[in-house]
Amino acid sequence: MANVALLSAASPSTFSPAPRARLLLLARCPPPRRSAFPGTAASRLSIMAALSHDPIREWILTEGKATKITGVSSIGGGCINSAQCYRTDAGSFFVKTNRRIGPSMFEGEALGLKAMYDTNSIRVPLPYKVGTLPTAGSFIIMEFIEFGRSRGDQSALGRKLAEMHKAAKSDKGYGFYVDNTIGSTPQINTWTADWIEFYSKHRLGFQLELITQRFGDSAIYEKGQRLINNMLPLFEGAVIEPCLLHGDLWSGNISSDTNGDPVILDPACYYGHNEAEFGMSWCAGFGGEFYNSYFQVMPKQPGFEKRRDLYLLYHYLNHYNLFGSGYRSSAMSIIDDYLRMLKA
Known part of the structure; x- marks a missing residue:
């Protein structure tokens, strides 16, 4: 347009x-x-x-x-x-x-x-x-935001991010108003009533299909589908709401202004489970102060630790699609660990 x-x-x-x-x-x-x-x-x-x-x-x-x-x-x-x-x-x-x-x-x-x-x-x-x-x-x-000399205070970042998640909820379900991109990869945001269905189809499933098309990697596709079909127990006891997510929160998209207040940019927004926001934590540098402040506003849900790698997996699969097979072993390792945990 x-x-x-x-x-x-x-x-x-x-x-x-x-x-x-x-x-x-x-x-x-x-x-x-x-x-x-x-x-x-x-x-x-x-x-x-x-x-x-x-x-x-x-x-x-x-x-x-x-x-x-x-x-x-x-x-x-x-x-x-x-x-x-x-x-x-x-x-x-x-x-x-x-x-x-x-x-x-x-x-x-x-x-x-x-x-x-x-x-x-x-x-x-x-x-x-x-x-x-x-x-x-x-x-x-x-x-134009003039950046400060550091990425800012981790505690303030965690608190303000949680405030955003708490403030913005969708009555349409999980998804977004338009499809967007994660890096240069299409990100499908069709509104879906159920989070597990949305994450299975439009996040993990979509990335696995792209990998098959681009690399012919049937092994990771088949194991990934087994995980998708068996991951329901990972969400037992969790209260899941469609929160507004930045969607691509890594260190390159986090800064601070000249007052030291956190700034986030270059989003891949959608409404999803708030824990999915930490999917890029492997290259975001979130520390204890960040999580402590975050959970004071948005309390930690039962099973958080069990689900953490599930949300990393989406971004490892996307990096496989974007940058090649150097990220394959990390994605496959997560899938294999979950298949053992779930006895699938």
């Missing part, structure tokens, strides 16, 4: 998470008025024509309320996207671009960011605009 306006910089409350059909398409530019000064009108049209070839600058210099861009610098955008900071007389904007992928990926990210932002719990960058680039690809413009 090209040229989708996510948020007016002057009206930060106008965007709410919604199905893609509810996003409003903005008219590009109203017809120019006739001018008594033809040269001025021609000049104005020339400027607008120039802007129309760069939708990022166009948004910043119109809806972004800037009158001039004072500098553009490249910053880390990960292995999938490019990222820049646009500095203007109206403040700074963070922009990510992808020359190969259409706007659906950034639309999903924007919906996730706004859903988390609306919980008024943990700080996330506010999304402003998603659109298509003139030649190919897409972009997202969002709030």
